[in-house]
Amino acid sequence: MPVWYNGSNVPLNSFQTSGSSPTERDHRCRVGILGFGTVGSTVARRLTGPDPIPQLKLTHISDRRARDKRARQPEAIASINWTERFDDLLASDVDIVIETVSGGEPAVDYIRAALLAGKSVVTANKKVMAHQGHALLTLAERQGRQLRFEAAVGGAMPIVRVLGNGVSGDRVTAFSAILNATSNAVLSRMEAEGCDIDEAIASACASGYAEIDPSLDLDGSDAVAKLVILCALAFKLRVDPDAIETRTTAGIGLESFKRARLRGGTIRQIAHASYDPAQGILTAWVAPIVVATTSIFANMTGPQNAAVITCAYAGDIVLSGQGAGGDAPAVAILGDVLEIARDRAAIVPAPVLVEPREIRGLSEQSFAEAV
């Protein structure tokens, strides 16, 4: 029997969790959070705080350390139904599961199980979407449910929506973007303060923009996963993240900035992709490169994300926004949840993806000035 911890601290049968009889049940969409870390707790605070979202009702929270974490929460969050077992969330009456567990495993199994249980899912998990996104989107379509992932790429910058629908009347030929806010905070700090990379990392950690070990941010792994997700949206391509050329930002020093300045620029970690559908050639890479000081990328300081999307008919579309901090992913997640709540029966066809015939890297093209 599933056991819930609710506000009264009395374990309840899950069939009693809604706290209201069927006749009283309101029409708000019922939301459960899976994983109560920085992002999950920010979403919970938004949904229970002074500025709540009328269409949504947070009813369940599942976390492996539910008992400990619940004890430290304010009443509005502690009184939600908490459980340590994901199966309890699956058996509950939530309509939408917000998945904020990081890493590939076991998150992919959680998402699959939630879709199979008839829930729609909103995820912030770039690793899962980069590796298994297509299979999961296909499952969601088959189940008549939705899987949305705006928070997996670009923080509060709505690039998934813009590439997925916003430019669908055009044809994307290329995009360049700052997709890793931590690297951007570190590089722009080095530029502004003239400090070395270790000091800049320490400062980003202190501001909450970096993990103690930001190696996945600096080495490009994080940005590559996002790049792969965007290649599926922009070009309908299935790309293996391991096939993308990646250069680390960890070796950038003050000397690199001096040389960049002499060339009229500064340094940013850029993710780039362009696709020639006639030849089947994808050019894609993540690397710290010299960007002109007049470019939008040079203007991004702190934990910002930005993208320049080049289209065949209407030229460039530029987008930027906050890339890190708890609020940015929470905003992206809640936008997705609201989109599902608006039309729970919406048809969202899984994209039909092909593999590029050839993938080229940074070394095969001349316009980007590698550091």
Add this chain to the structure above:
Amino acid sequence: MPVWYNGSNVPLNSFQTSGSSPTERDHRCRVGILGFGTVGSTVARRLTGPDPIPQLKLTHISDRRARDKRARQPEAIASINWTERFDDLLASDVDIVIETVSGGEPAVDYIRAALLAGKSVVTANKKVMAHQGHALLTLAERQGRQLRFEAAVGGAMPIVRVLGNGVSGDRVTAFSAILNATSNAVLSRMEAEGCDIDEAIASACASGYAEIDPSLDLDGSDAVAKLVILCALAFKLRVDPDAIETRTTAGIGLESFKRARLRGGTIRQIAHASYDPAQGILTAWVAPIVVATTSIFANMTGPQNAAVITCAYAGDIVLSGQGAGGDAPAVAILGDVLEIARDRAAIVPAPVLVEPREIRGLSEQSFAEAV
């Protein structure tokens, strides 16, 4: 009996227009264009050209001068079913009507009639959406059809989508934007060339970015209609365009630019709105103002649009893109058509709008430096 002119030049009964028996009928969404001007003809070329959109089939074109215009078209477009009577389009089997007739009347009646006939509608008409948008969206919802209007604001910059859905997980507190590409082309030309406004207008006309009489662009009327549409999306406000303070750009001369340069800036036509929901106070205006040379607005040269959307939780989101030329609105229209084609039964609730308690203009605030 409705009379169509088709490729064979033989008038056909509308029940024969699909050119195929029910058993052969393909699953593409059937699209009709109402109004064959610059935008309508660009959409027609996109749908019949070398890079067509697989999900869409252009089947009908309605224009008051159908006979004349059809005669000047290439075979791929001339062979579509043409009619001079809008009623014929209503009686046809098109799923989606693309409305590109400019001005308030009779476009509003056309849109209403199309929705009542069970068609979904995609419009580029800012005047209709600013004045009657809410009533039409309510009608669309009641009919179980969709009315989409990305092309009414911002050209290829997907601001309707971003404000409507992309930032729905946040709360918009203010936005500032370049919404009139013609004014921007004129002002940025004056800045770059040091020419007077008449020369700049002549140059914009020659490039196809301005009408012979760009007075609705320069006096702010065009941007005000767009501002009102964005206030409904961003703040859920119903605003009378006549209540918005507007200052004309027509009086800007070289002296104005000199003074702006002395203040470290340049001049752009900016539309601004901010809303205090607690007080019910909307501050909104359209005016040529001094913008810092480091701002995104100063970087917009030519027929560009740009917007800075300020949100309560995740800060600023910046967006820019091509604002004028036939391709930009066509891209926005086709994106909307594809969104409808993806899920023709989608539920798109009409927004619930309130009126602001008070509307303030440019004079009541200090941060914008009026020219």
